[in-house]
Amino acid sequence: MAKIRERYDALVIGGGIAGMQAALDLGEQGYDVLLVEKEPSIGGVMVGLNKVFPTLDCSSCICTPRMAEAAHHARIQLQTYTEVERVEKKGTGFAVHLVKKPRFLIEDDCVGCNLCELACPIDVPHEFDYGLGARRAVYIPHGNAIPQTAVLDVENCVFCGKCEKVCPTHCFDFTQEAEEVTTSAGAVIIATGLQITPMAAKKEYGGDTFVNVMNPLGMERIQSSNGPYGRVLRPSDGKIPRSIAYVQCAGSRDRSIGIPYCSRVCCMYALKQALLLTHYIHGVEVTLYYMDIRAFGKGYEQFYRRAVKEGVKATKGKVAKITEADNHDLILRVEMLDENGRVEERRHDLVVLAQGLVPGWHVGGVVDAEEAEDGFLLTPEAKVSPSHTTMEGVFVGGVAAGPKDIPDAIVEAGEAAMAAANYLERIGWRAMAGAVLGASAAKQEVVETWEMH
Numbered sequence: 001m002a003k004i005r006e007r008y009d010a011l012v013i014g015g016g017i018a019g020m021q022a023a024l025d026l027g028e029q030g031y032d033v034l035l036v037e038k039e040p041s042i043g044g045v046m047v048g049l050n051k052v053f054p055t056l057d058c059s060s061c062i063c064t065p066r067m068a069e070a071a072h073h074a075r076i077q078l079q080t081y082t083e084v085e086r087v088e089k090k091g092t093g094f095a096v097h098l099v100k101k102p103r104f105l106i107e108d109d110c111v112g113c114n115l116c117e118l119a120c121p122i123d124v125p126h127e128f129d130y131g132l133g134a135r136r137a138v139y140i141p142h143g144n145a146i147p148q149t150a151v152l153d154v155e156n157c158v159f160c161g162k163c164e165k166v167c168p169t170h171c172f173d174f175t176q177e178a179e180e181v182t183t184s185a186g187a188v189i190i191a192t193g194l195q196i197t198p199m200a201a202k203k204e205y206g207g208d209t210f211v212n213v214m215n216p217l218g219m220e221r222i223q224s225s226n227g228p229y230g231r232v233l234r235p236s237d238g239k240i241p242r243s244i245a246y247v248q249c250a251g252s253r254d255r256s257i258g259i260p261y262c263s264r265v266c267c268m269y270a271l272k273q274a275l276l277l278t279h280y281i282h283g284v285e286v287t288l289y290y291m292d293i294r295a296f297g298k299g300y301e302q303f304y305r306r307a308v309k310e311g312v313k314a315t316k317g318k319v320a321k322i323t324e325a326d327n328h329d330l331i332l333r334v335e336m337l338d339e340n341g342r343v344e345e346r347r348h349d350l351v352v353l354a355q356g357l358v359p360g361w362h363v364g365g366v367v368d369a370e371e372a373e374d375g376f377l378l379t380p381e382a383k384v385s386p387s388h389t390t391m392e393g394v395f396v397g398g399v400a401a402g403p404k405d406i407p408d409a410i411v412e413a414g415e416a417a418m419a420a421a422n423y424l425e426r427i428g429w430r431a432m433a434g435a436v437l438g439a440s441a442a443k444q445e446v447v448e449t450w451e452m453h
């Protein structure tokens, strides 16, 4: 792994689809970019999705080439497993303070052979599969991870030394510590994406207590061919579910949990998953309980019609409460909105909560750009300059600015890259770099001339 240099044209925070796009757009224009990702792999949410609406293309098949491109681009330096501690205005640019977390091995020496992972005796719930599968205490994040470099989870490691013994390159270094690094950049792009509304947000849905109430990202993993079960099974007993419910607006448009906004993608990802379930499980019944369907993008309304035509039951009803039966089936108390608010009890063997999107990261104390009331970055001139934040030289792309789908995240990240490039030209950042380099070259020449005599 290349050493972090003293100076970059741009710092991009977050290596999801938006951050990768912004870094690539800048790199292609000849700007030097430092792309910082806090996780051990880039790819963000997209690399863990099964298929994407409305085309039903394989998500990782689209995402992994982008990941490889970003990782191997001559102008982009990738810095994974690294936290941004502070970004502060200094002169014309920004001083950037980073903390590189220890992987407990020498990254350049790890060949990604997985032997350590196979030798490790400790199983830990796997974050990539939202706890539905397991990983080892030393592991490569997943099959499509970039870089394919192992990381040792020191919290769960028992230091048995088995990984070290099988490592063909002897790359383990248990003495590694977090490393503080300072660099500088002319512009900053924040692309720190999303988290889903916490499962515990609505107590009445039992998201944090009932084992068969799932989060939608977990369902993406179960539906994926490289997912934890290899097929769709319900978590409590490993049986094939026969009756599945989606509860819409389970974490958005709800003032009681402090999330009054619409998260824009939930109707579409629920319809996508519901339709795919009808493809994966013969004879399954999938019911989507919704208040209204918001199919806002190109081809999305047609996708909604297709899902209903192919068997997804869209039921206009508001789920008030979920309780659990003895066999872990779920009983939903539903107010049927199309039937004068009649209340019904419906039984399903699996429930997916269509959770909303909340910010993946809060900048407070790290970058002095302001957040809006909803916690996403404030873009005061959203209509004309959607990537501009309240801090000059700091731009935002993707879901960090507000909920959106992948195409919009990519478009907005491109806009952020263009705005950052314009800004760098306006402040003459590269000309200054030339002057600095010119000055140090001249100094070097003097030293060499001195030494010659």
Ligand SMILES: Cc1cc2nc3c(=O)[nH]c(=O)nc-3n(C[C@H](O)[C@H](O)[C@H](O)COP(=O)(O)OP(=O)(O)OC[C@H]3O[C@@H](n4cnc5c(N)ncnc54)[C@H](O)[C@@H]3O)c2cc1C
Pocket (backbone or CB within 6 Å): 013, 014, 015, 016, 017, 018, 019, 036, 037, 038, 039, 042, 043, 044, 045, 046, 049, 051, 052, 053, 054, 082, 083, 084, 191, 192, 193, 194, 195, 196, 216, 217, 220, 265, 269, 272, 360, 361, 397, 398, 399, 400, 404, 405, 406, 407, 409
């Ligand atoms: C269940 C579900 C299904 C979906 N399905 C679809 C679909 O089919 N089609 C579609 O168009 N959209 C879909 N979406 C929406 C899609 O996931 C987002 O639009 C997309 O992932 C946004 O990309 P992003 O780069 O902005 O954010 P993310 O994918 O969240 O990436 C952000 C990255 O930033 C990193 N990061 C966060 N904080 C920091 C920090 N402080 N320092 C360094 N790195 C940091 C994160 O680790 C992550 O890698 C779905 C969403 C959900 C929840």
